[in-house]
Amino acid sequence: MSDSLPMAGANVQVNAAGLSKADYRGAPSTLCVGCGHNSIANQIVSVCYEMNIVPENILKFSGIGCSSKSPTYFLNRTFGFNGLHGRMPSVATGALFGDRSMRGLGVSGDGDSASIGMGQFKHVMRRNVNMVYIVENNGVYGLTKGQFSATADKGLELKKQGTNMYLPVDICMEALASRATFIARLFAGNAKQVKEVLKAAMAHRGIAVIDIISPCVTFNNQENTYYSYDFGKANEEMMHEVSFQQADPSFHQGSEGSSISYIPPKPEIMLEADMIEGEIREVKLHDGSSIQLKNLEKGYNPTNRMEAMRVLEEAQENNWLLTGIIYIDPSKPALTELSNLVDTPLNRLTEKDLRPAPETMAKINSLMF
Amino acid sequence: MSDSLPMAGANVQVNAAGLSKADYRGAPSTLCVGCGHNSIANQIVSVCYEMNIVPENILKFSGIGCSSKSPTYFLNRTFGFNGLHGRMPSVATGALFGDRSMRGLGVSGDGDSASIGMGQFKHVMRRNVNMVYIVENNGVYGLTKGQFSATADKGLELKKQGTNMYLPVDICMEALASRATFIARLFAGNAKQVKEVLKAAMAHRGIAVIDIISPCVTFNNQENTYYSYDFGKANEEMMHEVSFQQADPSFHQGSEGSSISYIPPKPEIMLEADMIEGEIREVKLHDGSSIQLKNLEKGYNPTNRMEAMRVLEEAQENNWLLTGIIYIDPSKPALTELSNLVDTPLNRLTEKDLRPAPETMAKINSLMF
Amino acid sequence: MTERIVNDFSITVGTVNGSGSSTANTTILRALFKMGIPVSGKNLFPSNIQGLPTWYTIRVSKDGYLARRDEREIVIAINPNSFAKDLDSVAPGGAFFYADDIKLAVTRTDIAVYPMPIKSLVKSNPEITANLRDLVSNMVYVGVLAQMIGMDMTKIEQALDFHFKHKAKPIALNMSMVKAGAEWAAANLEKKDPFYVESMNKTDGMIMADGNMAGALGSIYGGVQFVGWYPITPATSLAESINDYLPTLRKTVDGKETYAVVQSEDELAAIGMAIGAGWAGLRAMTSTSGPGLSLMTEFYGLAYYTEVPVVVWDVQRMGPSTGLPTRTSQGDLGFAAHMGHGDTNHIILMPGSVNECFEFGWRAFDVAERMQAPVLVMSDLDFGMNQWMTEPFKYPDVPMDRGKVLWEVDLEKIKGDWGRYVDKDGDGIPYRTIPGNRHPNSAYFTRGTGHDEMARYSEDTQTWVRVLDRIKRKYETAKKYLPGPVTHKQDGAKIGVISFGSTDPAILEAQQMLAGKGLKVDYMRLRSLPSQDEVFEFIGSHERVYIVEMNRDGHLREILMVEKPELATKMSSIAYNDGLPLTAKFVANAILKLEEK
């Protein structure tokens, strides 16, 4: 309704598009406090504001999952389609033909893209669809309460799940194999880098795949929640016992095994200082585990596929979370540019453009035997 | 019926398993004369015979396509499941738990595995399911009469399809990204190499992905059929005009555009002499185009992932069809070995093994509040 | 010899898949059509590319009956592997032509038998090089047949001229073999059967086409803008024909395209893309057959609940499962009517002729955009891949209906006061905006999860019920936008027949057969679901109604019974499906048998 639309008041700061930051907001988040996905949504708002993007010139897409709920939490003035689990790519592919002046902005999860959505994910990259494709990667199915996704680390232990036996799908390696034209890996807690790379991705034509490690503060590695660094050692055992109705696979099990009674609110994990090129830094997660962030080296050339493979392999061997723009190929035309479409957006064409002239009918009939 | 079973007679040659070659045969092929898939089926028969494999110890799987029809044409005495388009991996994954002493032998196509089946294909590799997974790769959908598959070369032209705009999916690169434990690429016409590598694949534990280039003599590049090297130049134009009811995208089109009236039988393309390591050889196809076969270099180490990526990239840049065993990792346990299964095949367990004892019931009930 | 039987029999050619006989068979069909004789041609082919037995059957019918017949008066046997079966299949008193290089015994004496020296005639023509022989050899039987039943040679030449697009060389080459066959027959064969053709004028103003091409052209005249598709028999040629014709019919003068066709990686992606495009304001479609339709289930439910216009063609083949990919069926109806988990109801268009395949091709978009709903067009293999005589395609007689769409100007007029799922007009159909609309109030969020009238996420129970009930109401409204049934009455008939789709010619013919036996029946052909009142009035006003359909379980009857339980006991099912197009005889016998009870 018209009154729900935020309008920039007289003394509100506006960008070059004449819009205030409020014009880029979404609905309030219903995700967990501290979820990495929230900070990404915030960065999207900032990026669009700072880049003076008119929200109506974007199309939002997502699949199903906590991550896929995100598009509700940014860009209220942008059309959005929250589709089916794993099927964001196909919906986006079709929709972006409607008006090819629009850029797609998709948010998916690791379950959504690497498990059920693997096929569509691979093919949308191959087609170089004109969209930013963010994978909010937490190695877990958040919305269904903590099962392994295909990007879960081998050896990870989860309640009710046991130990993950498989090596993780590497989103960036998959993107390389499928010849995505822009590939980056980021850590949600590094807001500055997220913002910078998102800007580059928005400016790219064609598909920009961004694998953002976005820890699930509620389920990932929950087994070890009591090792969490900001919880006092003294209360560990107690917290554990009190907070979870355990799913103990033994005869002593309670009967409500699958529900989690209490989820302690946690602050978002954010880097305290900027990282420089090539730097390696250890970041603690809420569950007490840590990740090694490594920025790409200065002078790294992201236009060389072999190099990209090399750094990904190297990072994997060293257990680094390599961040930055890993590969970029600005030369390949996006899908909508491969066809020779009329200038008018297809969805503004009218009967006159779309229905062949009456004269053609007789000609067609004459071809039928 | 019992009389349909071929039995080795008194003076029939038998292998160490006491079986004659006839015991490995399948039904007569209904594929086109000269189809690469036929020669692969023949090699499978030879390999199993020569390796003294008891046919009942194998399980055959396939999806849908000309290639996926192949399992009917070998190993009549082997259980087989011709499932759904693109879904061979899941059926095989479940079935191989029935009796884990069996090895799976799957035949799929490029459409079946790289288009509709991409997701399952990627995940079956990640799980290291205990099967040989052959992709009979012709860059085209044979059974539906010649559309581009996801492995079609960029720039390829096909009748009714126009020009392929996308880079091909590289089956071996995908296998590497998904950490398949045995990866090879072959050319169906190099019977000797197919046989050798198939033997190695059968002997491997876990998944052995074999990308076999297997030209579709009927549809691939059919536009250029009249350039075919063994058809006299003089008749080219005539042959073309006479043999196809053209699907000319113009007003002059006939009305039965989609059917092909006549398919000239063609001999299978087979190498005339063995190739040596590192050799590069040009092979002409029926459609007049040619491929550059390159055998892997002597001394190539197939246990190094980075090396494997390098040779694949290099081959791709040089337009070589690189053949041989590209990668192998014999150390990873197959899926059925990851669990600690009982020795008896699961499908031979009886009620005694499967139904918990009556005493347990009271105990379970006592846990319910 | 018995009396001459003119223009009323069937010709069946038994040949080998991929052996090139389709040019020959089409030439016979086309020449007969050009002689003014109503014909229909059906290809009974295996799910294989080359080497297996295939039959092509042509019905020649002075009365204009187009249904398949089981009886084979003339059989031409070219395939040694099906020779015995083909010989067996000739109706007593019929004629059997065969390639004389097939060294098998012809044991029957109740038919006329004509060996044809195809191989030697071809070899004796010096113009034909070795590699062309197989190709043109089929033309010999065209010539022999033409001579024996009296086909017009000039019409054969015209047929070849059309087929080879006026290219002199192949026309001459093929024609030379036709003539060789005819001359040899004239010189060597004695007519021993009663079957003849004679020119008439019953095909004037008619065309021949297959349903997939018709559907493709219809879609183009309906302004299709986006096609996402995945190959599957027998639907493939629909999308391929769209691809073929689009450039000529729809490119702008400066060669730019007003459409996009994407061959997707599978059917989930095909419909996903089409839904995305439909949501973004394009006339969007996909085409598939049974297995693909099953895969589209989840997305179809999404389109239903999010109210996205999209057209899905189901060119049916024999299921369940992979089934018989090259056999026809109407077996998807029951599934399609309930497609998607949860409560759904769907709009289904059911063309009953190749001409209607064209018409529903464009109309489907009007319905989809008007109703903001997925629309399923159910064709089948018989329509889709066979040649049918039909009325010429008619240019759409109504302007495009783009439904309730609000663009920038519209929003300005109403001051942006708008909600995506508000039922402003009380007909269950809300208004929609289209992505790309730059009005700051235009955007809304589309989701398959619960939402309220403003498209906001909602888990409120009453909102859920309200929205779902409103959608149901929308499908009531739909009835007035859907093509109604077509009725063929007979004075004083007390029993009725209801059917849909490609059974039409068999039933029309059966109606005459039954009338011949003194049984009058009224026949109503449904063209869409949900059904209009008319349909139930028809049922109500007859003593008994037979619902005829090509499936095992009688799906249409089930649907109609559920829609009107009061009339359930009036409806009897005649459901049968062996993969072949229905015959009039089957229908008439089935009705007679049930009437006797």
Place this chain on the structure above:
Amino acid sequence: MTERIVNDFSITVGTVNGSGSSTANTTILRALFKMGIPVSGKNLFPSNIQGLPTWYTIRVSKDGYLARRDEREIVIAINPNSFAKDLDSVAPGGAFFYADDIKLAVTRTDIAVYPMPIKSLVKSNPEITANLRDLVSNMVYVGVLAQMIGMDMTKIEQALDFHFKHKAKPIALNMSMVKAGAEWAAANLEKKDPFYVESMNKTDGMIMADGNMAGALGSIYGGVQFVGWYPITPATSLAESINDYLPTLRKTVDGKETYAVVQSEDELAAIGMAIGAGWAGLRAMTSTSGPGLSLMTEFYGLAYYTEVPVVVWDVQRMGPSTGLPTRTSQGDLGFAAHMGHGDTNHIILMPGSVNECFEFGWRAFDVAERMQAPVLVMSDLDFGMNQWMTEPFKYPDVPMDRGKVLWEVDLEKIKGDWGRYVDKDGDGIPYRTIPGNRHPNSAYFTRGTGHDEMARYSEDTQTWVRVLDRIKRKYETAKKYLPGPVTHKQDGAKIGVISFGSTDPAILEAQQMLAGKGLKVDYMRLRSLPSQDEVFEFIGSHERVYIVEMNRDGHLREILMVEKPELATKMSSIAYNDGLPLTAKFVANAILKLEEK
């Protein structure tokens, strides 16, 4: 004050998702149960993980009624965001407990109002460190409530003891807050409402469990050997519970496993794996909900036509599309009955209690292997995720039925003379061999394409019809292997009610309500499809029959009408679904209203 109302009211707690109140609520439920009072607990939660309003409602019923009630006699408000709504929802004369740190006005005067100083009580306990406060604060309202309605403190302690598996520390900690609440209430609150609990013995010998755990245990006692699954609410805990219990219940003495559970990449793979395993002779299953079921459509049709035993659990949630993932429904029935393109018919088991979830857990495998068919077990969120009082699980009373399987010895006996799809016994069920059988005649080729009795590829029309008709016959045979309906009669009743699944308690209660108003109804609960004759005898012997179900379109009625058109007009639909479990009042009122007409 009015009269005491004992053991007959509802308690609803309005709280925040993820805030830890589920331990508190379960403790109340369990303590009441241990007091011998029939209870049921239902969680009404949003599709989110943390932060949104959630309600937990407990029905206390001396008469043993387990259905949800709309009336809320006691409401405990902990969530500021739903405070107003919660306050509004209290029935006149009811009681409202709330956390006194919520600074909102309590405006109603027709109810008893009890503020609770939760925060300050927790803070004042020195044993509770800051980070534990949120966790245990919910125990305060347990204590306050216990004091005010007279709950037995020892039962609460027992409940906590059970919950925390006899671990002293958390038990003591939580109990201290319960006591603090109770003591504070005793000292500060004056009883102004009429609601009390008193111990009774009506839960003796009963258990409480949720349907997913019951189904999981049932599957394990049914010998499940392979589970392929993909997470989806509300089905997830079924597979997870199997995973939990398998090691204890089914590992061999030397720690080896007799089963495998694979979390697949999606639902297509989940059912594909299960079908592969079922084909290979394992008792195989998958579990899912609506969207997953839609995705399984193509594979389900394959299992139907290839005759592979496999069990699929559909724990229904609200559809169409993603719908309301945390709300209950019976809306998948119509779709499931026709699942898969082409002609199909399916076996559906419909448990009507948590106990039957256990029973059908094992029975489903017997049916699937006996019938060589996919079997769908339709549960729903209300069963799956809520706590139900139920009879203890009963150990299977019949040995496993592995169906018609031929191993090596069997084949030797019959000299290998065997065909996979031969109907040797005339009941439509063929014999099968299992991969791994080493007899040289054992192997056959399984395919979704046309096949003959020997499992050979076939496109022959008659073969196709024969095989498909035989499969249909098999489903006639099925009826005798399926659990029949359960009937609750009332002397002299002329009208009947038919239902299935989790509506059972509401209908049983409605039956009593109606009897109270002088309307006698017989009630039949269906437990499987296709339906046995008994069902139609029931319908035939009543003047009218109301088919009650939780969906919009009345799917069960549609199915029954189609099965017996002669009785169609006797069946009226009472179909309603707002995502909440049905109430007796709704059912009784709906029937009364229709009876008045």
